[in-house]
Amino acid sequence: MEGKSNHDPSTKIKNARLGRLRLALGMQRRFDHSQFDAHNSAICIKLQALLTSGQTIVYGRQFTYQRLKQAGMPVVRDRMFKILKELDPIGVAGRRIHLTSTPRGAYLVPGLNFVWSIDGHYKLSMYGIEIYAGIIAFSRYF
Numbered sequence: 001m002e003g004k005s006n007h008d009p010s011t012k013i014k015n016a017r018l019g020r021l022r023l024a025l026g027m028q029r030r031f032d033h034s035q036f037d038a039h040n041s042a043i044c045i046k047l048q049a050l051l052t053s054g055q056t057i058v059y060g061r062q063f064t065y066q067r068l069k070q071a072g073m074p075v076v077r078d079r080m081f082k083i084l085k086e087l088d089p090i091g092v093a094g095r096r097i098h099l100t101s102t103p104r105g106a107y108l109v110p111g112l113n114f115v116w117s118i119d120g121h122y123k124l125s126m127y128g129i130e131i132y133a134g135i136i137a138f139s140r141y142f
Helices: 015-024 033-053 061-070 077-087 089-101
Strands: 116-121 131-136
Touching: 033 061, 033 077, 061 077, 077 089
Parallel strands: none
Antiparallel strands: 116 131
16 A cells, blocks of 8 residues: 655645734734834833832843743844843943953963863764864863
8 A cells, every 4th residue: 555645745735825814813924013112012012011020030041031931922032132121221331341341261281281171073074084173271282
């Protein structure tokens, strides 16, 4: 018995039919600019609620974006961050300072050839190419 796959490459759909199907499913291809201000205010209200609850005060850009997506709010990350900067400029500046001012620990090595740092790159291994590199930690040269 010869089975037929669910995906038949010979099946074609016309652009008009695809457009009607997309609209019936509520999938908008472009953002309606008449709803732009309403959408921004909805994002603003949701971010304000998250900030006042105290949950997102220490969150960064990506985690706040994920929280909004989990809440079911479609949002563009850059626009969300712009609104977040307007709502909480002190918090955004504080997180930025924390990232840049955190001191790194001293990396002291007693002498030459005491520690070698070696790394490998395996993305091309399916083609038989593997790249390895080693650095002497004392002088930080190859």
